Amino acid sequence: MDKEFRNLPSVDRLLSEERIRQLQQNYPHTLIVDFIRRYLQQVRLSIAASNPCPSVSEIAESICTQVRALASPTLRPVINATGVILHTNLGRAPLSQEAIAAMEAMAKGYCNLELDFDSRKRGSRNTHLEPVLCQLTGAEAALVVNNNASAVLLVLTALAKKKEVIVSRGQAVEIGDGFRIPDVMRQSGVKLIEVGTTNCTYITDYEQAINPRTAALMRVHSSNFRLMGFTHFVTLDELVTLGKHYELPVFDDLGSGSFLDTTRFGLDPAPMVPQSVAIGAGLVLFSGDKLMGGPQAGIIVGRKQLIDKLKKHPLARAVRIDKIRLAGLAATLIHYLKDEAVNKIPVWRMISASLEDIDRRARLWAQPLQGLARVVEGETMIGGGSLPGDTLPTRLVTVGEAEKRKHQNIAQTLSQRLCCQEIPVVGRISDNVLLLDPRSVFPEEDEVVLQALQRVTTDLQHT
Numbered sequence: 001m002d003k004e005f006r007n008l009p010s011v012d013r014l015l016s017e018e019r020i021r022q023l024q025q026n027y028p029h030t031l032i033v034d035f036i037r038r039y040l041q042q043v044r045l046s047i048a049a050s051n052p053c054p055s056v057s058e059i060a061e062s063i064c065t066q067v068r069a070l071a072s073p074t075l076r077p078v079i080n081a082t083g084v085i086l087h088t089n090l091g092r093a094p095l096s097q098e099a100i101a102a103m104e105a106m107a108k109g110y111c112n113l114e115l116d117f118d119s120r121k122r123g124s125r126n127t128h129l130e131p132v133l134c135q136l137t138g139a140e141a142a143l144v145v146n147n148n149a150s151a152v153l154l155v156l157t158a159l160a161k162k163k164e165v166i167v168s169r170g171q172a173v174e175i176g177d178g179f180r181i182p183d184v185m186r187q188s189g190v191k192l193i194e195v196g197t198t199n200c201t202y203i204t205d206y207e208q209a210i211n212p213r214t215a216a217l218m219r220v221h222s223s224n225f226r227l228m229g230f231t232h233f234v235t236l237d238e239l240v241t242l243g244k245h246y247e248l249p250v251f252d253d254l255g256s257g258s259f260l261d262t263t264r265f266g267l268d269p270a271p272m273v274p275q276s277v278a279i280g281a282g283l284v285l286f287s288g289d290k291l292m293g294g295p296q297a298g299i300i301v302g303r304k305q306l307i308d309k310l311k312k313h314p315l316a317r318a319v320r321i322d323k324i325r326l327a328g329l330a331a332t333l334i335h336y337l338k339d340e341a342v343n344k345i346p347v348w349r350m351i352s353a354s355l356e357d358i359d360r361r362a363r364l365w366a367q368p369l370q371g372l373a374r375v376v377e378g379e380t381m382i383g384g385g386s387l388p389g390d391t392l393p394t395r396l397v398t399v400g401e402a403e404k405r406k407h408q409n410i411a412q413t414l415s416q417r418l419c420c421q422e423i424p425v426v427g428r429i430s431d432n433v434l435l436l437d438p439r440s441v442f443p444e445e446d447e448v449v450l451q452a453l454q455r456v457t458t459d460l461q462h463t
């Protein structure tokens, strides 16, 4: 063991190694010394555990790899062939050209984020979005924050703290990744009053729970699950009528609120923001990056008197939106204003893409895979907690069906190799078959997908 310790190179010896000298042209000396020291410490422990000491060139090589890895961004673009259009793990909604251009312009320099040119005084960043949101939704006022989760937190904290909010037991749900409505309520200092049963809630259940401590009635869209069979839920109309009678506002958390009627595309109806406003919800909350198709944001529209209270609350500052996403959201909203959302916003372009086009692209993708692939009928999911269980017909490229029978996991292998490409191509694996859906991929990306498929197929044939 002592002999192995004597093989351990010094820091200086490593610094004079050719590879490390080259590394010093791009990275500061102190950073490299830091990595060398840490690496040598690891090697010492390894030797103490009776392992041999690696050679100087092996050590140098490992250090170079580590330094370069840390200095490379880990966040990278991928191609979403999963067939889930609003995939939270893949960053949800891709943005329109106009939104991207607006964000770039604001990122480059200064802007009038909070400057009122007329008065030359400090303005509010909210003025850049409020008029368009009011026009699109019919609401009196609007406020945009960091995301919908923070919108829920702000609304409850500012308007119901130390009071009670009544929610149907079937809507006290987890949205995903641990975001649970009951937890957010607790965090806001609000007492959640759950009424009804998991599958049935009636308006009388709400009415019986109302007392002087009640601050609001809340509806939460059951975004990511669906109850089947014997169920009953109270409509927004009923809630609003009850709220009016007792002078209580209704908060309507739509999650993936939409400005377009999804039934136009053969989908189940998604909750429409203007409809909730028209019915009389006091506040309507929804995400910027779900069916809206914009950047991450939480949008709150509704009665001015309530929005004014939100604007003044200290938490509003803590959850405010930044200038870049604000610019992207404004550009996205303008697409709806000009009635060009279906052609301009990628999410809607994907939803409205014709099956013939998708079929043609699926056949194109299947070509490099030769005998390994087949084009089959399948379904695209909207995702993002929107339209539970609702899907669009699509064509899928399935890979590895025949091999599955031979108990070779070719789907897993291919999927891994597709993820190792310079631009990773992410598909979905179902029952040991790899599925690739062209609907969630931009037609402009087809060439990259084809090249990736070509490479992995060639690799496979050589192994």
Ligand SMILES: *Cc1c(COP(=O)(O)O)cnc(C)c1O
Binding pocket: 147, 148, 149, 150, 152, 175, 179, 220, 221, 222, 223, 253, 254, 255, 256, 286, 287, 288, 297, 298, 384, 385
């Ligand atoms: C998605 C969702 C949220 C959270 O929205 P984020 O924008 O992800 O923060 C809250 N409520 C409902 C009903 C949702 O579907």
